[in-house]
Amino acid sequence: MPLLDLKGIVKDYELGKTVVHAVRGLDLNIDRGEIVAIMGPSGSGKSTLMHLLGALDTPSAGTASLEGHNLHELSENELVTLRGKKVGFVFQTFNLIQSLTAQKNVELPMIFQGVRKSARAERARALLEKVGLGERMKHRPNELSGGERQRVAIARALANDPEILLADEPTGNLDSETGATILELLKKLSIDEGKTMILITHDPDAAAIAHRIVRLRDGRVVQEVRNA
Amino acid sequence: MLREFFRLAGQNVLHRKLRSILAVLGVLIGIMAVVILISFGLSLKGLMTGEVAKVFGVDTFMVMDQDVMSGKHSGGMKEFGLNLETLKGVDGVKTVAAVRQRTAFVEGGTNGEGNVQQGFMPVMGLSPELLTDFAAFTGDLVFEEGGRQITGTDVDAAVLRRELADRLGAKLGDTILIAGEKSNEITATVIGILAASDEKQAEQGFASSMSSSSSDTIYVPYATMDLLWPEGNDFLVTVVRILPGYDVDDVADRAEVALKAEGSRVSAITSSDITSVIDQMMSYINIFLAGLAGISLLVGGVGVMNTMFTSVLERTKDIGVMKAVGAKNRHVLAIFLIESGLIGFLGGLIGTALGLGITAAACWGINTFAGLPAGASFPFVASPTLILATLFGAFALGAVSGLWPARRGARMPVVDALRYE
Numbered sequence: 181m182p183l184l185d186l187k188g189i190v191k192d193y194e195l196g197k198t199v200v201h202a203v204r205g206l207d208l209n210i211d212r213g214e215i216v217a218i219m220g221p222s223g224s225g226k227s228t229l230m231h232l233l234g235a236l237d238t239p240s241a242g243t244a245s246l247e248g249h250n251l252h253e254l255s256e257n258e259l260v261t262l263r264g265k266k267v268g269f270v271f272q273t274f275n276l277i278q279s280l281t282a283q284k285n286v287e288l289p290m291i292f293q294g295v296r297k298s299a300r301a302e303r304a305r306a307l308l309e310k311v312g313l314g315e316r317m318k319h320r321p322n323e324l325s326g327g328e329r330q331r332v333a334i335a336r337a338l339a340n341d342p343e344i345l346l347a348d349e350p351t352g353n354l355d356s357e358t359g360a361t362i363l364e365l366l367k368k369l370s371i372d373e374g375k376t377m378i379l380i381t382h383d384p385d386a387a388a389i390a391h392r393i394v395r396l397r398d399g400r401v402v403q404e405v406r407n408a
Numbered sequence: 409m410l411r412e413f414f415r416l417a418g419q420n421v422l423h424r425k426l427r428s429i430l431a432v433l434g435v436l437i438g439i440m441a442v443v444i445l446i447s448f449g450l451s452l453k454g455l456m457t458g459e460v461a462k463v464f465g466v467d468t469f470m471v472m473d474q475d476v477m478s479g480k481h482s483g484g485m486k487e488f489g490l491n492l493e494t495l496k497g498v499d500g501v502k503t504v505a506a507v508r509q510r511t512a513f514v515e516g517g518t519n520g521e522g523n524v525q526q527g528f529m530p531v532m533g534l535s536p537e538l539l540t541d542f543a544a545f546t547g548d549l550v551f552e553e554g555g556r557q558i559t560g561t562d563v564d565a566a567v568l569r570r571e572l573a574d575r576l577g578a579k580l581g582d583t584i585l586i587a588g589e590k591s592n593e594i595t596a597t598v599i600g601i602l603a604a605s606d607e608k609q610a611e612q613g614f615a616s617s618m619s620s621s622s623s624d625t626i627y628v629p630y631a632t633m634d635l636l637w638p639e640g641n642d643f644l645v646t647v648v649r650i651l652p653g654y655d656v657d658d659v660a661d662r663a664e665v666a667l668k669a670e671g672s673r674v675s676a677i678t679s680s681d682i683t684s685v686i687d688q689m690m691s692y693i694n695i696f697l698a699g700l701a702g703i704s705l706l707v708g709g710v711g712v713m714n715t716m717f718t719s720v721l722e723r724t725k726d727i728g729v730m731k732a733v734g735a736k737n738r739h740v741l742a743i744f745l746i747e748s749g750l751i752g753f754l755g756g757l758i759g760t761a762l763g764l765g766i767t768a769a770a771c772w773g774i775n776t777f778a779g780l781p782a783g784a785s786f787p788f789v790a791s792p793t794l795i796l797a798t799l800f801g802a803f804a805l806g807a808v809s810g811l812w813p814a815r816r817g818a819r820m821p822v823v824d825a826l827r828y829e
Contacts, residue, residue, distance in 0.1 A: 279420055
């Protein structure tokens with residue numbers, strides 16, 4: 181059974197008075213441990229697909245299942261719990277909480293899962309050391325560089341030991357050198373920790389670390405390529 | 409988890425210091441107003457009950473016309489009839505002192521042009537027991553040099569106020585003519601003149617303040633009243649002290665029953681009766697004050713609401729992130745509610761402290777500079793109930809004001825919140 185299984189997915193949403201057909205009948209399977217890059221031009225439905233893959237949203241039609249749970253059948257709270265446990269997000273704009281230190285940002289997903297304080301702090305410290313920020317745990321996001329912020333975000337994504345790392349343009353706001361180190365880190369972590377990783381990206385360098393590249397256009401899969 | 413939410417909310421409050429301070433200020437002013445108004449009310453009540461207790465103690469009650477206490481009679485004191493012997497005979501009664509008042513024709517000395525000064529004046533007879541056993545009723549009267557208070561053995565003696573002495577052209581040691589019923593009249597020697605220089609002290613005497621035109625009142629010995637108006641059952645007030653070991657309310661009830669059985673239209677009033685009247689009066693004042701304070705609280709609450717709306721809007725993206733990493737709607741709701749509650753609580757804490765401080769300073773100022781009657785004090789009352797209620801109320805005010813904005817934040821769809829720029 182694939183970890184993620186999308187069949188005949190349609191996602192429409194209203195933008196003002198017009199209905200946008202963001203995804204129009206999409207089939208996609210992602211297996212455990214895979215690194216998949218999803219590429220495509222703007223408006224191809226990448227972001228919408230990311231929302232569906234990350235259980236942030238439910239499809240208008242079709243079935244999306246994560247580890248056999250049909251997202252359609254879950255209540256909003258069940259969806260949140262599933263997402264909190266199974267998916268770790270890395271965003272283009274880092275999306276750290278500015279008022280919290282690096283350590284607290286990493287602890288945040290564990291807080292909502294009710295992890296005990298000491299266990300939480302210990303795991304946050306271990307993760308920040310793993311991403312190379314052992315010395316900067318007490319810094320707030322505005323005291324960190326872009327690359328450091330993205331490292332914090334990666335540590336946060338791993339906090340609840342999720343099955344899936346979902347990275348949306350993780351290098352989009354970074355210079356190429358920093359971007360390259362972040363990609364290295366993501367790849368290393370996903371392999372070391374045995375995570376399934378989905379990269380939503382424009383960047384061919386980012387796509388290069390993937391086992392498989394899925395190209396989207398107009399809300400449909402137009403090409404699937406396996407990297408050697 | 410709740411503790412962590414408090415920490416998260418606290419961090420948000422601290423992160424936006426200026427805005428938090430302004431919202432706190434709004435609540436603070438409201439809470440401060442509430443604390444000052446209520447504490448001041450409590451102080452006022454303390455002053456009044458303190459004065460009542462000083463006059464009454466736990467062993468004293470008064471007998472007055474029944475209309476005076478029931479509020480049917482609005483003109484202050486009113487004469488009434490009773491049999492003093494019946495009152496003295498009630499079980500538990502130790503001493504009875506009475507005050508009688510009548511209007512008499514009074515003739516004094518002559519003025520500079522040789523005209524005799526005369527007129528109708530209230531004459532008050534104070535029974536010897538009042539002067540010996542109930543000093544608190546007359547207060548610490550201050551006499552002009554050479555003057556003295558009436559004693560039990562005086563008969564043809566009178567005490568005047570300075571203004572009246574001037575008007576009657578009477579000096580200490582002069583005589584004045586007081587004419588009572590029929591052809592009863594006496595020539596009384598002025599044995600004391602109450603100093604006008606210390607008006608407040610002179611006003612303090614309970615007996616003196618009973619008359620509607622107290623500065624006109626001529627005080628004479630109780631026995632003298634009997635010479636002028638022999639009937640002797642027209643009392644303004646009687647004061648009763650009970651024997652040790654008796655309950656003042658019980659004795660007062662028995663006295664009232666005994667007197668009413670004889671047809672006297674009287675009520676026996678104890679300190680608890682007066683205290684309850686004061687309480688009732690204060691409760692009306694407090695309702696009024698609470699209304700005023702409520703308006704300022706409302707303004708503070710609107711301030712918190714405004715701050716929270718801004719805060720929710722500004723942190724839309726944070727809400728999206730929190731939801732993406734596993735926060736449920738109720739988690740987001742709780743964090744924002746705690747945040748607005750903290751703003752309220754902070755305002756409550758500082759407002760209560762400032763309010764109590766200002767009230768304490770005001771009480772000190774009143775006691776030091778306002779020239780209260782000797783022995784009276786305007787007590788500073790820091791009510792623990794008030795403090796706890798305002799602190800809890802301030803937190804609740806903040807939380808309730810934050811409810812609407814917090815719900816809006818909590819219900820925001822995660823995808824929209826994440827997209828928000």
